[in-house]
Amino acid sequence: MSPRPLFTRRPPLGRLRRGWGALIMGARHLRSLPILERHQELGDGTDLPAPWPMALVDERTKTIAQGHGPLFHRTFTVRAVDVRHSAADVVDTLSRDLDRGAPPHVVTFARERGEPGRMLVGDEYRVYMPAPWDGPVRVLARTERSFRFGTLDGHLEAGEIEFRAADVSDGVVDFTIEVWSRAGDRAAELLYGRLGVGREVQAGLWVQFCLGAVRLLEGRREGHVREITRRVPARELDGR
Numbered sequence: 001m002s003p004r005p006l007f008t009r010r011p012p013l014g015r016l017r018r019g020w021g022a023l024i025m026g027a028r029h030l031r032s033l034p035i036l037e038r039h040q041e042l043g044d045g046t047d048l049p050a051p052w053p054m055a056l057v058d059e060r061t062k063t064i065a066q067g068h069g070p071l072f073h074r075t076f077t078v079r080a081v082d083v084r085h086s087a088a089d090v091v092d093t094l095s096r097d098l099d100r101g102a103p104p105h106v107v108t109f110a111r112e113r114g115e116p117g118r119m120l121v122g123d124e125y126r127v128y129m130p131a132p133w134d135g136p137v138r139v140l141a142r143t144e145r146s147f148r149f150g151t152l153d154g155h156l157e158a159g160e161i162e163f164r165a166a167d168v169s170d171g172v173v174d175f176t177i178e179v180w181s182r183a184g185d186r187a188a189e190l191l192y193g194r195l196g197v198g199r200e201v202q203a204g205l206w207v208q209f210c211l212g213a214v215r216l217l218e219g220r221r222e223g224h225v226r227e228i229t230r231r232v233p234a235r236e237l238d239g240r
Contacts, residue, residue: 061153086173110128165213
């Protein structure tokens, strides 16, 4: 595999704009802390994600086994009530344009493989982030109410992420983002696993994405955005 490039070739203005957006998102995240309910637990081997479909594994694949340090299994869930749209509606909207749920000027999901306007297994995206690298991902699964990405070579992390929604009752939808991630290399392990900077940036992003999903549902948030983080020691991952 080729080493992860430290810098992309995008124009500096785009990076600076996203950097400014990251500051805005950071401020929003601080303001959202009162509505965030956080739990931390010790994880184990049961926290591993589903394996990649063999047909999607190639030389660019970057699975949990290729990561470094502990695995962080995280879920971010929000309940929307008095909604005007269903769980399938919000997932369909996001599958056609992921930027609809993302904090503006901070993260952009650019399609690199697949047809515009829909999402199919095997499609690829590049997640442009406020950092000196970007995150390539591939669609591993797609259902009416969910889709899942896996990381590719060049991503800061090694892992998977799933976006899903569920109709709880009439006018009530739960939206969840579930993340399984390890640091993609030794440098990232310092920022992500030991210092926790990357994890907090990730939390801020996905909390804001959950709130974006509530807006797309045209409902209102009920209760807190709930975050559960389960840390799985690296020794539990040997040979996985």
